[in-house]
Amino acid sequence: MVWLSVVYVLITIVGILHTIFNWKVLKMESPKGTKASKVLAYKKTEPYHPLYNIFLFPIFSYIYLVQVNPTNLYQEVLVIAISWTIITIVVDYIGWVLIKHPWYMTFKEMYIDYQPWITLVYISIFVSPFIAAYFIS
Template sequence: MNLGRLLVLLLVGYVIVTWIGIGHTVFNIKVLHMKSMKESPGMGEGYEKTKPWHPLYNIIIFSLLGWVYMRGLDEQTIPAALIAGAIWAILCIVVDLIGWVLIKHPWRLTFKEFYVDYQPWITLIYIAIFLGPVIGYLIVR
C-alpha cells in the first residue's frame, strides 16, 4: 500500500467531483435558467436537478483514480483494492460531515438534509467511491 499516493488521489478526486457538481449547478442556473437557492427552497432547483448525476461523477472519477492507484502498486490484489476503497469511503464520510454539515457556509446542510433527504444519492456516492479502486483493479487486470 502506498498511503501517500492513495491520499493524494483521494484529494484530487474529491476536488474534481466537487467542482463538477458546483459547475453543473451553476450551468443549470445560468444557462438552463433553473431557480437558485435564493429563489426556491433548500439548495434550489439548479442543485436539486444535479443530484441523480452525483453518483455518476463519482464512479467515473474514482474508478479512473483507482486505476491510477492500482497500476502504481507493485502487486495488484483485490484485498489491496478493497482496503483502498474502504479508506477512501471512510475519509469521504468524515470530510463530508465536517465540510458540508458542521462548518457554517452558504451551502451548508443540516444532518437530516445531508444524510436523510439526500438519499439514495449520498449512499450511492459512497458506494461509488468505495468501488473506485476495485474497478481500477479490474481494469488493471
C-alpha cells in the same frame, strides 16, 4: 491521499459547475433567500452525483494502483475501498455539515433528505477500486 484529494476536489468542482450551468444556461431559478442546498439548479444535479463518482473514482483508483503496483492487488483494493469511503464520509460530514458556509447542510438534509443519492455516492466510491482492478488484472 493525494489521488483521493484530487478526485474529491474534482468531483466537487464538477458538481458546482453543473449547478452553475443549470442556473445560468438552463435558467433554473429559485426564490431569493432559498438555502443553497434547496436551490432548484442544485437539486436537479443530485441524480448525477453518483455518476460523477462512478466515472471519476475508478480513474483515480486506477492511477493509484498502477503507481503502487501492489503484490496483492485485491488486498490493496479492499484497503483503499474501505479507507477512501470512510475518509470521504468523514470529510463530507466535516465539510458539508459541521462547517457553516453558504452550501452547508444540516445532518437531516445531508443524510436523510439527500437519499438515495448520498448512499449511491458512497457505494460508488467503495466499488471504484474494484472496477479499476478489473482493468489492471
